[in-house]
Amino acid sequence: MKSHRQELWFNTPSRRNYINITNQVEDIIKKSGIQEGLCLVNAMHITASVYINDDESGLIQDYDDFLEKLAPHEPISQYRHNNTGEDNGDAHIKRQLMGREVVVAISNGSLDFGPWEQIFYAEFDGRRKKRVLVKVVGE
């Protein structure tokens, strides 16, 4: 069994952002030389998500509206977590709804994807450096 590990770094200009990282993950798989296996892609921070869906700007806005409706950023006093002095209680909830990680199949040395699958990094508390881990295992 072979394995390969690499990090992606992000520093988004605004609090919430949605970034298509499919090509970066595909490049890491190529670099790993692994032909058959699994690839884990996870946010290393707890106010961000990695998820798979369509790269369509209207849909991304729909996700953002939906998350903001269910767990609005303000008033920040509505979250007990913000009593610690932070203001990102909403981001911890948004992240849980969208998920921490995806596990994707590698077949013939590439992402084994359906026609519209794209991997996204979703940031819910940006404006600072944060990381995604890509771990590839297989042969």
Added chain:
Amino acid sequence: MKSHRQELWFNTPSRRNYINITNQVEDIIKKSGIQEGLCLVNAMHITASVYINDDESGLIQDYDDFLEKLAPHEPISQYRHNNTGEDNGDAHIKRQLMGREVVVAISNGSLDFGPWEQIFYAEFDGRRKKRVLVKVVGE
């Protein structure tokens, strides 16, 4: 390390459907000959989910009611994604809530499951051919 890949195809008669695929996944694991490892089961389309829970008809109706309350199909104009001419904005949200994939352990050549765990394919925008990927890795 061995690996095995197989697709399951679905063409559900209605927009939303919940199908127990546990036996099909178990058959694929047997066919792979893998005794110890991991099995990834993921929707290859972005308006469908694979999840694990109970096979109980009341519960499935509860899930459907819950998802339809949080992200109703109509009015379709409430989703920006539908400005593209599609009508499945709700399905993209429902799929995120229920998840894209499950990763299950294989022990002694079988699904390593608790007493009530069952794998479901959940369709939120059916009436056409769509696929699930089963990827088995191990030894």
Added chain:
Amino acid sequence: MKSHRQELWFNTPSRRNYINITNQVEDIIKKSGIQEGLCLVNAMHITASVYINDDESGLIQDYDDFLEKLAPHEPISQYRHNNTGEDNGDAHIKRQLMGREVVVAISNGSLDFGPWEQIFYAEFDGRRKKRVLVKVVGE
């Protein structure tokens, strides 16, 4: 490829509980002797979750409030599943929102984690013995 399998048992005193199991998972990884690979941690029961987020008491209360707002325990008659004689329809929904499992990378024989990542067992229908499965694969 090596693999290792171990169960964690819980019997929580109240219906809902959130337990940090990071150290127990780390101990199992050490015991497995696996240096590079993947570790699956999943609830074996369908009214409980395994998730990764911060170990901060205010945040845990925020999660609990959020889940109880979206899928309240009472009135139990609001869930068709409870027509079976059970009273845990809400717990099946809460578990779907928080997720069944996490897959974590193992690098250099340890959990490959960001600074605040902690693994939690979330119980939504406790007061009886229930299990979590830890399956480690790698080399």
